[in-house]
Amino acid sequence: xxxxxxxxRPPRSSTDAPGRISEGHLGACGYRIGVTPAPEDAExxxxxxxxxxxxxxxxxxxxxxxxxxGAGGNCNAKILQLMCTRFAAHGFVALRYxxxxxxxxxxxxxxxxxxxxxxxxxxxxxxxxxxYSDGPLILGGVSYGGRQVTMLAAERPxxxxxxxxxxx
Numbered sequence: 702x703x704x705x706x707x708x709x710r711p712p713r714s715s716t717d718a719p720g721r722i723s724e725g726h727l728g729a730c731g732y733r734i735g736v737t738p739a740p741e742d743a744e745x746x747x748x749x750x751x752x753x754x755x756x757x758x759x760x761x762x763x764x765x766x767x768x769x770x771g772a773g774g775n776c777n778a779k780i781l782q783l784m785c786t787r788f789a790a791h792g793f794v795a796l797r798y799x800x801x802x803x804x805x806x807x808x809x810x811x812x813x814x815x816x817x818x819x820x821x822x823x824x825x826x827x828x829x830x831x832x833y834s835d836g837p838l839i840l841g842g843v844s845y846g847g848r849q850v851t852m853l854a855a856e857r858p859x860x861x862x863x864x865x866x867x868x869x
Contacts, residue, residue: 702795742786746796750825752776753798756789764793764836767826768865771844775803780843780867794833798826800846811845820853827860841865 730825743754753776770778776797784797801822802811811819823840831838840861842850849864854864 743782743797746798748829750772750773750829751796751798751822752804753796754785756785756795756797757794758789758834760792762834763835764839764862765794765796765830766839766841766865767796767798767799767830768840769800769823769826769842769846769850770803771842771846771868774843775799775807778843784865784867792835793836793839795828796826796830800849816852819849820856821844823850823853824857826858837862839863839865841867843867844869 743756746753746755766785768781768784770776770781776799778797781797785797786793800811801821802815802819804822823842827838827840838861840850840854841847841864844867847864847869850861850864851866851869854861
């Protein structure tokens with residue numbers, strides 16, 4: 702992942718689309734953050750256990766990363782698209798998925814009384830994605846999604862091999 706954290710700035714291409722992050726874009730932290738993926742870069746998955754987008758690993762999978770959104774978003778959040786594209790480019794099967802509250806209704810915040818259902822949704826995704834690789838399973842999320850992942854990991858140690866928490 703050396704290039705992911707590179708401080709070098711390649712020249713901007715005149716073909717960079719406005720509003721898209723190019724290979725030459727540096728994030729606020731000063732690190733190059735990569736390319737925003739096109740929607741066709743991932744396969745849509747919709748089963749009883751999960752609904753989201755699966756980014757295939759380049760080559761033999763090193764592991765699985767399953768990331769979910771915050772309270773105000775869904776699995777199409779730019780940060781999830783970016784992270785999954787980059788993980789896939791580095792050999793991980795990467796899934797960005799919707800939590801159960803978002804599957805029930807496309808807009809609005811989660812209901813605190815039903816947060817346990819969101820954690821059960823994360824557990825179902827963990828079980829479903831283990832089949833993609835013998836490598837480590839990393840569960841993660843943005844804000845509310847990261848909180849649910851963390852709470853599930855505290856309730857069920859061993860459900861994941863690692864956690865990735867963003868904007869938590």
